[in-house]
Amino acid sequence: MPGSELPSTAKLRPDFIWGVSTSSFQIEGATKEDGRGPSVWDIYCQNGEIKNGDTGDIACDHYHRYREDVALMKRLGVQAYRFSVAWPRILPRGQGSANEPALSFYDRLIDELLAAGIEPWLCLYHWDLPQALEDLGGWMNRQSSAWFADYTRLVATRYGDRVKRFATFNEPSIFSLFGRSLGKRDRSSEDNLHRTIHHVNLAHGAAVDVLREKVAGASIGCIHNYQPCRPSSGNEADTTAAARLDAYWNKAFPDPQCRGEYPPLMRPAIEPHMQSGDLARICRPVDWFGLNHYSPVYVKAQPASMLGFDFGTKPANVPLTPIEWPIDPDAFAETLLTIHQRYGLPIYVLENGYGNFDSLDETGAVIDTKRIEFLRVYIGAMNAAASGGVDVRGYFIWSLLDNFEWESGYSIRFGLIYVDYPSLRRTPKSSFGWYADLIKTARQR
Ligand code: FCB
Numbered sequence: 001m002p003g004s005e006l007p008s009t010a011k012l013r014p015d016f017i018w019g020v021s022t023s024s025f026q027i028e029g030a031t032k033e034d035g036r037g038p039s040v041w042d043i044y045c046q047n048g049e050i051k052n053g054d055t056g057d058i059a060c061d062h063y064h065r066y067r068e069d070v071a072l073m074k075r076l077g078v079q080a081y082r083f084s085v086a087w088p089r090i091l092p093r094g095q096g097s098a099n100e101p102a103l104s105f106y107d108r109l110i111d112e113l114l115a116a117g118i119e120p121w122l123c124l125y126h127w128d129l130p131q132a133l134e135d136l137g138g139w140m141n142r143q144s145s146a147w148f149a150d151y152t153r154l155v156a157t158r159y160g161d162r163v164k165r166f167a168t169f170n171e172p173s174i175f176s177l178f179g180r181s182l183g184k185r186d187r188s189s190e191d192n193l194h195r196t197i198h199h200v201n202l203a204h205g206a207a208v209d210v211l212r213e214k215v216a217g218a219s220i221g222c223i224h225n226y227q228p229c230r231p232s233s234g235n236e237a238d239t240t241a242a243a244r245l246d247a248y249w250n251k252a253f254p255d256p257q258c259r260g261e262y263p264p265l266m267r268p269a270i271e272p273h274m275q276s277g278d279l280a281r282i283c284r285p286v287d288w289f290g291l292n293h294y295s296p297v298y299v300k301a302q303p304a305s306m307l308g309f310d311f312g313t314k315p316a317n318v319p320l321t322p323i324e325w326p327i328d329p330d331a332f333a334e335t336l337l338t339i340h341q342r343y344g345l346p347i348y349v350l351e352n353g354y355g356n357f358d359s360l361d362e363t364g365a366v367i368d369t370k371r372i373e374f375l376r377v378y379i380g381a382m383n384a385a386a387s388g389g390v391d392v393r394g395y396f397i398w399s400l401l402d403n404f405e406w407e408s409g410y411s412i413r414f415g416l417i418y419v420d421y422p423s424l425r426r427t428p429k430s431s432f433g434w435y436a437d438l439i440k441t442a443r444q445r
Pocket of ligand 1: 023026170171174225292351398405406414
């Protein structure tokens with residue numbers, strides 16, 4: 001198939017890790033089973049905020065089908081699987097007594113992975129905050145870092161004998177910004193955005209300390225989205241807006257966590273929420289930088305918006321995916337280099353992938369050539385970045401399965417495996433076979 005040849009991986013480390021990523025709310029389903037409490041996402045869904053009225057109630061039914069999913073991963077040949085624990089499943093009210101049936105679900109999942117020779121990468125927080133904590137102010141409440149530390153202690157104590165790779169948060173800037181300033185869930189003031197940013201950073205630092213104390217040999221990071229922010233036009237207002245977005249979107253979390261400082265243009269707004277010693281509480285040593293990257297972002301000035309920016313038009317000559325995300329592998333290589341230089345940490349790419357409107361053809365197959373082409377050029381760009389000296393140590397595709405996509409529900413598909421939602425039948429797409437070949441070839445070198 002033209003465009004589906006394998007990219008060179010010659011410059012990647014011999015111990016490079018190939019994996020896939022998912023998250024709890026997006027695949028598990030079983031939202032009312034075994035004592036799970038509601039999360040903020042159950043409530044957004046109930047309120048009809050998701051396309052087509054979709055909910056996470058069933059999702060991919062991974063809660064019941066995890067054995068089949070692990071068997072598929074084994075067939076794929078991945079060395080690692082990144083998943084998240086649902087906080088409201090194991091602590092239905094966010095704090096207090098733990099829910100044993102849910103704890104034992106993750107025991108079974110972890111044991112199944114280890115038996116298949118797949119390393120579990122556990123993310124503590126992929127956006128499904130227990131609603132009971134949101135009712136107490138959620139991340140706007142400074143107590144949230146203590147809640148998060150207690151939850152982390154429970155996870156670390158229970159699974160730390162078998163899990164060594166831990167991520168504290170997935171894309172803290174996305175859930176903070178979209179929850180508190182941009183988009184439909186905008187219901188608060190600027191002050192609450194900065195409060196949220198600072199408290200999530202404090203929670204990260206507290207969790208790192210707990211993991212270091214409880215898990216011998218833990219390897220810890222946080223997962224950040226990082227995208228070049230490009231002005232939509234050459235005018236000065238758009239350039240200023242792009243610099244503002246860069247501070248909030250890219251740097252608001254990794255800068256304090258890894259460099260012990262907030263970007264200068266945010267400092268006055270963070271200051272009222274800062275207490276003495278906070279930056280030292282946030283900036284705890286981590287082992288790696290988790291990167292989620294899909295595309296660059298185009299920005300325009302929008303004086304009426306809370307932070308003075310909005311998403312702008314994309315240049316006409318940039319190719320787009322079917323969901324209109326720019327395809328720009330050079331921006332990926334540029335991002336890897338920026339992060340390498342700015343933070344000096346080993347990088348794991350923990351999300352990259354292609355959103356599409358895949359469907360089964362008349363033979364029952366999914367021939368997703370465009371996804372393969374996308375993965376080929378992005379992996380090629382990563383190899384080029386590595387040859388330029390970037391310390392990149394792993395690459396995880398978003399996602400193993402088609403799943404519940406925030407806001408778009410089930411209308412967009414990112415999986416290497418097609419999920420027929422009415423029957424929940426899994427069908428590996430062509431990209432599944434292609435990634436399996438790539439992993440095999442790369443590991444034989
Ligand atoms: C990322 C999210 C992930 C998924 C992909 C497409 O921002 O971390 O859950 O939705 O985008």
